[in-house]
Every structure is written in structure tokens, then in C-alpha cells.
Amino acid sequence: MGRSPCCEKAHTNKGAWTKEEDDRLIAYIKAHGEGCWRSLPKAAGLLRCGKSCRLRWINYLRPDLKRGNFTEAEDELIIKLHSLLGNKWSLIAGRLPGRTDNEIKNYWNTHIKRKLLSRGIDPATHRPLNEAAAQEVSTISFAGNKEVKEKNSKDLLCKDEKNPVQERCPDLNLDLRISPPHHLQPEPLKTGGGTLCFVCSLGLQNSKECNCGIGTPSSSSAGNITTTGYDFLGVRTDVLDYRGLEMK
DNA sequence: AAATTGCACAACCGCTTCGGG
DNA sequence: CCCCGAAGCGGTTGTGCAATT
Numbered sequence: 445m446g447r448s449p450c451c452e453k454a455h456t457n458k459g460a461w462t463k464e465e466d467d468r469l470i471a472y473i474k475a476h477g478e479g480c481w482r483s484l485p486k487a488a489g490l491l492r493c494g495k496s497c498r499l500r501w502i503n504y505l506r507p508d509l510k511r512g513n514f515t516e517a518e519d520e521l522i523i524k525l526h527s528l529l530g531n532k533w534s535l536i537a538g539r540l541p542g543r544t545d546n547e548i549k550n551y552w553n554t555h556i557k558r559k560l561l562s563r564g565i566d567p568a569t570h571r572p573l574n575e576a577a578a579q580e581v582s583t584i585s586f587a588g589n590k591e592v593k594e595k596n597s598k599d600l601l602c603k604d605e606k607n608p609v610q611e612r613c614p615d616l617n618l619d620l621r622i623s624p625p626h627h628l629q630p631e632p633l634k635t636g637g638g639t640l641c642f643v644c645s646l647g648l649q650n651s652k653e654c655n656c657g658i659g660t661p662s663s664s665s666a667g668n669i670t671t672t673g674y675d676f677l678g679v680r681t682d683v684l685d686y687r688g689l690e691m692k
Numbered sequence: 693a694a695a696t697t698g699c700a701c702a703a704c705c706g707c708t709t710c711g712g713g
Numbered sequence: 714c715c716c717c718g719a720a721g722c723g724g725t726t727g728t729g730c731a732a733t734t
Contacts, residue, residue: 494719499702504703532723533723547701555700
């Protein structure tokens with residue numbers, strides 16, 4: 445079993461890229477544009493596999509990359525997007541101009557995870573580490589980790605028991621909306637009584653995963669969609685409209 | 693000053709998805 | 714409809730550097 449390797453490994457370089465390799469790749473892409481990564485290394489005179497070239501270009505050499513530190517606003521946006529999308533780094537990166545999925549993934553693993561933990565939030569579920577408090581917020585868990593929560597619940601209990609979510613963890617913000625402010629939105633879109641499935645709410649109306657029928661050719665008229673009624677993370681979707689999410 | 697530890701991030705690996713024949 | 718190759722994606726590893734002992 446197993447597929448053939450993407451390249452002749454015996455004749456390819458590995459590890460860190462040299463300045464000369466970078467220059468060759470940049471020059472080639474400037475001259476010929478992106479595309480056909482498999483044949484690019486040979487054409488550009490690089491002893492690398494196409495995958496490696498693609499990654500180097502996308503994550504490091506692309507001229508539109510922002511680089512540098514993430515801003516506080518970017519942090520918060522990443523957290524919100526992750527709470528909605530999970531580890532869909534490419535989708536998240538699509539909402540952060542100049543940032544790459546790899547960069548965001550690394551940043552998440554090294555910075556944001558810790559930041560959330562310090563706030564008493566489980567980075568995997570975006571729920572309070574205190575399991576008891578979390579249960580009172582009836583939301584769906586992306587990836588419950590009972591052991592971690594049990595351990596942390598002993599260590600990180602907040603003091604006020606009366607309002608378990610807001611009072612115990614004042615920094616916790618469960619507003620997961622990603623949409624223009626409600627007052628800016630036009631009339632709610634309607635399907636003629638139907639509701640929007642999760643796939644369509646992500647803007648993937650043509651996906652075969654669509655189970656609301658809106659994505660099917662016979663049903664849809666894109667201007668007739670309501671997002672009301674689809675329940676995700678325990679919130680009504682009339683406040684959870686991320687059709688504006690752009691795909692890369 | 694040397695050794696150790698921890699962090700940050702670039703790069704790799706393998707699986708999935710997509711699209712053309 | 715099926716097959717296969719290419720591209721895309723997410724998890725993981727490797728490495729260099731700074732901080733600490």
C-alpha cells in the first residue's frame with residue numbers, strides 16, 4: 445500500500461532553505477507565476493520537491509505576507525474563529541490578511557493556548573476549565589477532555605459561586621458572533637421557510653455535505669436564505685452568520 | 693563560561709480532497 | 714463512475730536561539 449513519494453527523495457535537499465534557493469524560487473515565480481508545483485523545482489533549477497517549494501513560497505516568501513507580531517485584535521479574532529471552526533487553520537488564515545495557516549497554527553500552539561488557559565478557558569473547547577460551570581452553559585464540546593478539566597477545575601476555581609460563568613471567570617467572553625453588527629444587516633434572508641445547515645452557513649452551498657437542500661440546484665435562490673434556526677454551540681444562528689467567511 | 697531547558701517557528705510527513713481523463 | 718496525479722491541509726518534528734541554572 446501507500447502512494448509513491450511526491451518526488452525523488454534521493455535527489456532533493458531537505459531542511460532549511462538557503463538564500464540562493466529562496467532567490468531562485470522567487471525569481472521563477474515572478475517570471476512564471478504559481479502553479480504546477482510538481483514540475484516547478486526542476487524548471488527553477490531547485491533540488492527540492494514541489495511540496496517543499498509550495499510551502500516555502502506560501503509560508504515565507506510570498507510578498508503579501510505581513511510577518512511580525514500579532515496584534516491584540518488579531519489574537520481575539522483568531523480565538524473567535526477557532527471557537528467556531530476548530531483547527532481549520534486555512535479558513536482562519538483566510539480571514540487574516542497577510543497571515544498564513546502555518547503561522548497561525550504555530551502562534552496558536554505557542555501563545556494563544558497559554559493565553560486562554562490563563563483566562564481559565566480550555567483552548568480545545570473554548571469552555572471554562574471548570575467543568576461544573578461549563579455544564580451550566582449548554583454548549584457543544586468540540587473535544588471534551590475530562591481528565592484535563594477535572595484536574596484544572598481543582599486548580600482554577602473562581603470564587604463566586606452565584607454566577608458560575610460570568611462571575612467566576614470575568615474575562616470569559618462567549619459571544620461567538622462573526623458577522624456585521626446586527627443593526628447593519630439587511631432583512632433576514634429567507635428560504636421560504638427553510639433553515640440553513642452548518643455547511644451552507646459557512647458559505648459552502650455547493651458542498652455535497654449540504655443537508656438543508658439549499659445547496660442543491662433545484663432549491664436555491666441565494667437571496668432567499670435565513671440563518672435563523674440552526675443551532676450551533678447552543679446559540680441561534682440568527683446571531684451566527686459567517687457566510688462572509690472567504691475561502692482562500 | 694558551560695550545560696541545560698524551554699520557546700518559537702520553519703519545514704516535513706502523511707492523509708484528504710479535488711479535478712481531469 | 715472510477716482511477717490517478719496534483720494540490721491542499723493539519724499534525725508533528727527538528728532546529729536555532731535565548732533564558733536560566
